[in-house]
Amino acid sequence: MVDIGVGYGMIAIAAGLAMGLSALAAAIGEMAIGSAAVGATAEDRDMFGKGLILTVLPETLAIFGLVVAVLLWLKIP
Amino acid sequence: MKLNPFRRERRAKVAIRHFAYFNARVLAMRAKLLPKETYPKFLQMGIPELARSLGESEYKVAIEQLGPKYRGVDLVEFSLNRNLATTFHGLIEKAQGELQSLLMDYMRYYDLENITTALRGKLSGISDEDVEEAIIPAGSLTDAQLKRLIEASYDDTMEILRKMGYDEAVDLITDLPLPEVEDHLIKMYYANLLEKTSGGSKNMKMFHHFISIDIDFMNLINFLRLKRDGTPPTKVMEYMMPGGAQLPHKKLKELAGLDMEEILTRIEGLAYFREHQGALTGEKDSLTALEASLLKFQLNYAVREARQNPLSILVVLSYILAKRVEVANIRNIVRGKEGDLPTELIRKQLVL
Numbered sequence: 001m002v003d004i005g006v007g008y009g010m011i012a013i014a015a016g017l018a019m020g021l022s023a024l025a026a027a028i029g030e031m032a033i034g035s036a037a038v039g040a041t042a043e044d045r046d047m048f049g050k051g052l053i054l055t056v057l058p059e060t061l062a063i064f065g066l067v068v069a070v071l072l073w074l075k076i077p
Numbered sequence: 078m079k080l081n082p083f084r085r086e087r088r089a090k091v092a093i094r095h096f097a098y099f100n101a102r103v104l105a106m107r108a109k110l111l112p113k114e115t116y117p118k119f120l121q122m123g124i125p126e127l128a129r130s131l132g133e134s135e136y137k138v139a140i141e142q143l144g145p146k147y148r149g150v151d152l153v154e155f156s157l158n159r160n161l162a163t164t165f166h167g168l169i170e171k172a173q174g175e176l177q178s179l180l181m182d183y184m185r186y187y188d189l190e191n192i193t194t195a196l197r198g199k200l201s202g203i204s205d206e207d208v209e210e211a212i213i214p215a216g217s218l219t220d221a222q223l224k225r226l227i228e229a230s231y232d233d234t235m236e237i238l239r240k241m242g243y244d245e246a247v248d249l250i251t252d253l254p255l256p257e258v259e260d261h262l263i264k265m266y267y268a269n270l271l272e273k274t275s276g277g278s279k280n281m282k283m284f285h286h287f288i289s290i291d292i293d294f295m296n297l298i299n300f301l302r303l304k305r306d307g308t309p310p311t312k313v314m315e316y317m318m319p320g321g322a323q324l325p326h327k328k329l330k331e332l333a334g335l336d337m338e339e340i341l342t343r344i345e346g347l348a349y350f351r352e353h354q355g356a357l358t359g360e361k362d363s364l365t366a367l368e369a370s371l372l373k374f375q376l377n378y379a380v381r382e383a384r385q386n387p388l389s390i391l392v393v394l395s396y397i398l399a400k401r402v403e404v405a406n407i408r409n410i411v412r413g414k415e416g417d418l419p420t421e422l423i424r425k426q427l428v429l
Contacts, residue, residue: 032388035094036101043105 008076015072022065029058090278091176093388099171100392106164107396109135110403113429119410120420124149127411128156136160153411155210157404162187162215164400168393176390179284182270183397187216188241189266193259195226196234200255264318267292271320280390287379287394289322290349294375296321296329297344298368301337305364310334323347349378365425372428376402402428 037051111134119127131153132140139156147155165187169180191212198208205227214223226237235247245265250258267288274285296317303313310333317329324332324347332340341357350356356370379395386392406427413423 031094032097035098039098039101040105043102044108047105 004076011072011075015069018072019062019065019069022068023062026058026060026062026065029061030055033058091174091280095173095176096388099173099176100387102171103168103393103396107399110399111135111407116406116410116427116429117424119407120424124153124411124414127414128153131156131407139163150411150415151210154408157408158213161400161404162213165215165397168397172393175278175280176393179274179281179390180393181217182273183284183394184216186266187213188218189216189262191216191218191223192226192234192238192241193255193262195229196231196250196258197255198227199231199234260316267318267320283386283389283391284394286322287382287391289320290375290378292318293321293324293349294371296324297371300329300332301340301364301367301371304333304337304340323349349374363425365422369426369428372402376428 034055037047037055040047041051119130122130125148128140128149131137132144136156139159140152143152143155143159165184169177169184172180191214194211195208197203198205198211208227209224212223212227214220218226222237226234229237235250238244238247238250245261249261253261270288271285274281274288276282299316300313303316310330313333314326314330317326319326321329332343335343344350345353345357353374356374357367376395376398379391379398383389383391383395406429409426410423413426
């Protein structure tokens, strides 16, 4: 097994946290928006497109998390 | 075991995601309410044309169902009642937990109204069929229960009232004339709602607040009517309901001794009208216009509060109020036209 040292281990954990926490935050946001979108679509089918767009907006958080995680990951040799 | 609808019970808390879902549905329903521009058009129409026009809106199902049986004013009136009942039942079905039980309690208002309508029918010897037509089945009583209520004898009606937890009212009925009994029933309904929702979750508190505002406006309308009729202050206070948000009993008592102009100026100082100084005093000559503008302020206030709390019970409560106002507006137009009232007078009664 290759020893990459504690510092690099911490970077790996940070990358995991950046991805995991941002995805969790996105999920919490999508929970309420998704419910509202389903509710609106149930009353008016034309709301489906608008609802879908609004539901995926918090997904940007997960993408930011992914970018940060990748940047951190690249630091590991 | 006696069924007491007003006992305190544990209610399941409502998750935020349910509020998001439910309120989005309510807002979509709200968007389908008739726009303001419709009413001037309705005012220009005859009753058959108006019924046809309603048949192309959210009232379509009700108009189609009742169309073969009724015509003209009756068709519109009964379609309004049926639509109101279907809409409110739909709201209760879509809600969950605490939200559902609060809405069910709120809708008990229609139970009381239906019971008093049935009683009034029995006392004045109106046929069961006519009474059935005046019933708004939006409360907790099912169609079968309502039918039994209409067909029930006077004593059986009292028994139904007792089962609903209105023992006190039944005892009153034997001593007081019906209008006073109705007054007591409404007072009990509001007192029970207030008691049941004091403390508790955030939504219960908001519900409590909404009910207090409802009481304020109801008191205001009754207060102004009684003052206009020259009722003495002590008698006015007998009709006032306790529990108002900004107009508690003490404040109303102060107002009762003043003249109309002074009362309106004082009322305009309340938070409901703060941004619209002069809106009430400008209407002081016509009680009809004054009542319409009070309702408009209540609706605007409720909508504003609902917007500030988009994930709360206030959204559905403000929708219920808006729906009631819409039905009342259409009813006023139809009744006005039936009674050949001048268009301007009907317009004054509308809450726009």
